[in-house]
Amino acid sequence: MRFLFSLIFITFFVLSPSLVFALSWQESPELKPLFTELGIKEGTFVLYDVNENILKGYNKKRAETRFIPGSTYKIPNALIGLSVGAVKNVDEVLPYGGQPQPIKAWEHDMSLRDAIKMSNVPIYQELARRIGLINMWKLLDKLNFGNDEVLKPLMHRRKGLGVVAIDRFWLDGPLKISAVEQVEFLKRLALGELPVDKEIQQSVREILKLEQGENWALFGKTGAVDKYNPSLGWWVGWVEKEGRVYIFALNIDMLDNTYFERRISLGKNCLKKLGVLP
Incomplete structure (x- = not known):
């Protein structure tokens, strides 16, 4: 029995991506003033230098804390949608549904390419409904995105019936x-190491490109979650520079709407301070 337990433990340790990714952490105290300068009291920034194979950043405890991903989930959502044929490609136009939206720019049918630029929620909700629960569940598990949880029973006020929020689990939880x-x-x-077709990964990388200059390119996606008090803001992505790759993730507490822009300003400042962006 002891041998069997040891074998199970060793197998889990070897196969679990979260454990395999247990890299050393290098605290970067020079980043803290960047948060203060922008009036951000709570947050974290993580940089993964792929070549050096080390994590650098600010606020390790928060960096290891799980939060709802918000619109950063548009990245795996697009990968899954393309993989199961819910859309033919990133330029196929999807309907937004015809309902009033909190952001007027969302009230248009559009492609994944255009929708991801303005973080159009209803377009990616339509994509999730086309993917369906079973496909979403299976492929999300393969991608190993956070806790991989899709299902959240929502109790009906009168009947107590459970329903599945296939188009809300990355906005309300339980995904973290x-x-x-x-x-x-x-x-x-x-x-290009995900268990997804290489061409699909390339298509998603392409629509995530934000900026480029001489010998560098910036890729990224924002996210916001209003289920927390205060709201949570994400900015995640990577930089390709002179043959090297630097992955980053930032999240902060957002006290008002001005913090939407502060996410990106802070992220770029951190990347510049660490010598990743010019």
């Missing part, structure tokens, strides 16, 4: 992921 897990996932995407 830490900043450290974000960089682990994005590292595999950036290097």
Whole structure:
């Protein structure tokens, strides 16, 4: 029995990506003033230098804490949708549903390419409904994105019936992921190592490109979650620079709407301070 337990433990240790990714952490105290300068009291920034195989950043405890991913989930959502044929490609136009939206720019049918740029929630909700519960569940587990949880029973006020929020689980939970897990996932995407067709990974990388300059390119996706008080803001992505790859993930507490822009400003400042962006 003791041998069997040891074998199970060793097998789990070897196969569990979260344990395999237990890299050493290098605290970067020079990042803390960047948070203070922008009036951000609570947050974390993680940089994974793929070449050096080390994690650098600020606030390790928070970096290892799982939060709801918000619109950063549009990345695995797109990968899964393309993999199961819910859309033909990133340029196929999806309907937004015709309902009033909190952001007027979302009230248009559009492709995954265009929708990801403005973080159009209803377009990616339509994608999730087309994917379906079983496909979402199976492929999300293969991608190893955070806790991999899709199902959340929502109790009907009168009847007590459970329903499945296939188009809300990344906005309300139960899906959660830490900043450290974000960089682990994005590292595999950036290097084309996910268990997904290579062409699909390339298509998703392409629609995530934000900026580029001489010998460098920046890829990323924002996210916001209003289920926390205060709200949570994400910015995750990677930088390709002179043949090297740097993966990053940031999350902060957002006290008001001005913090939406502060996420990106802070992230870029951190990347510059660490010598990743010019």
